[in-house]
Amino acid sequence: MRQQLGYDDIKAAAERIAGHVRPVAVAPAEGLGGSGDAKGAELWLALEYLQHTGSFKARGAQNFLRAHREAGTLPDAGVTIASGGNAGLACAWAALRQGVRATVFLPANAPQVKVARLRSYGADVRLVGTEYAEALAACEEFAASSGALASHAYDHPLIAAGAGTLMEEIHARVPGLDTVLVAVGGGGLFAGVATAARQHGIRAVAVEPEHSRALHAALAAGRPVDVTVDSVAGDSLGARRATALAVDAARPDGDVIGARSVLVPDEAIVRARRELWEDRRILVEHGAATALAALLANGDNDSTSTGTGTGNATGTGTADTYGYRPADGEKICVILCGANTDPATLSTSPAPR
Template sequence: MRHQLGYDDIKAAAERIAGHVRPVAVAPTEGLGDAKAAGNTGRTGRTGRTGRTGRTGRTKGAELWLALEYLQHTGSFKARGAQNFLRAHREARTLPDAGVTIASGGNAGMACAWAALRQGVRATVFLPANAPRVKVARLRSYGADVRLVGTEYAEALAACEDFAATSGALASHAYDHPLIAAGAGTLMEEIHTRVPGLDTVLVAVGGGGLFAGVATAARQHGIRAVAVEPEHSRALHAALAAGRPVDVTVDSVAGDSLGARRATALAVDAARPDADGRGARSVLVPDEAIVRARRELWEDRRILVEHGAATALAALLTEPKTDRDSDDYGYRPADGEKVCVVLCGANTDPATLSASPEPR
């Protein structure tokens, strides 16, 4: 598999899935959070200007938008990649009678099953046995053959690969495939159209398929893409430090959707800075900020998302732990910076709002 993604791939995906996914809705919002500002990232969007925010609140002076992608078919952005993957194989006449199979924390499986149902294709989905029940139920509602294996995504993936080898089913992937990432990147094309003058987009990262697509499209338009990961589920951050994808441990409240042990090389390539040092950036957030961001979205805006989706917003609520890691923790917009936070999924149990998992 090639480890680079081009803007032409995203444009082709946009044409392929047009009319088959819901266009993203965007909404402006007032400042988020009241954490004391610390550190200064500066502004490195299209104009390269540098500014400072005020002392009360990490987002004071910035213009903030929310991309409501959780309203997408199946409740997450994954529908875009699944449609692009299956429609591309349909065009190439490479869809086998055995159908398609995928391993997933839930959202990619639902998207694959939904897209397969739309095209009359059989879908076999492998999930960790501890996947949220709401996701398992939704999968079965799409007619998927659901198989629960192990306790981590990596175990479900191994079982999926064995099934594909023995059954002849077409193996899709939750994030590590150019067609999947290109489909996800169509989201950035729509955001760019709906929010003129955008400087920065914040994206939650698990395996990195969404980030790879968004960052590739964002670079085309001179927009900075910020990858946001839980501090104890940092596959992309670790890969960038090592210079290649590496395995990491996963221990986060957002682990059900951002629990990939290893980031796709597509994301690692997309995250490398431009020659002038601008472009993409990778930051971490603690579980406490993720839980807080999710609750704030519900309490202040009546938006219910999963912890994985709230991770992107948590970047605006996170302060550096020390001066040494000020560039690694959280994101602080500059005065006048126009920032869009992607809320990428909402397949969650509302009851967990009052009984959120304890941060670890």
């Protein structure tokens, strides 16, 4: 049966995890986003990288495990998850809070900073393959043989609903918000944020690396499809396939706000990450910088989405659209969703293609 996500799920998640996650801090971001197109907008940053475990994933993990605890469905074998790193960290942290075991499957090339933190939470870390999909297959086999509760990095309504609580907090902290920019890997954060944003009349813009475009491809195909992953942000945005929850959240349903899907090149992601560090001393992972990169990518391709609704990026995802051009006076919030990264990579980031 197809899974569904509604605003009521997000409200329930907010009540369930209240007091168990850190409320998001927001900050004005004048001067960020490059020159020219972004200057006419009012820009805010949602500093979700300050969340427990260093990313938004703590919200979904708390919601998932607390819901199962309430239902009496947490098994003695504990919980297991496959992850690029951040979801595993959140799951292991939430499991530690619930007093249950966590077995986390990661690609063997996962950043060592994430592996070390996982082990600090007491997780059983198992390194498998070189991509998230391979770790996921191993995780599914383990769940079937051990009886552990299988969580998911992004493809579950409880996970997405927990992520959506972030949008509820942003809405309360930034009155009159027009648009939120969200980095997308598998789409769990986007599904939750877009569902809540639509409730409040806010446009959600999905931002993906051009060579890791699971949601963009799914929107073009009309259903989730597999894509190749080859991006500097692949360690956190490297899902081969987007969740159907995100595809549903991005589809237009007659509302005038809708959602958008745009792409950014690796060059813009690297530039955004360095700008955050050089201008604000904010150090985030490449995946988190991807959302800000949408405001820097306008010069990288002639096709750009605009805040006025005249661009060619829509919920259908049928065109390759690079970057996001704000309308004059548009109030935008960029979600900085994670900071589990090695500071040394600021000087060793790959050169643009």
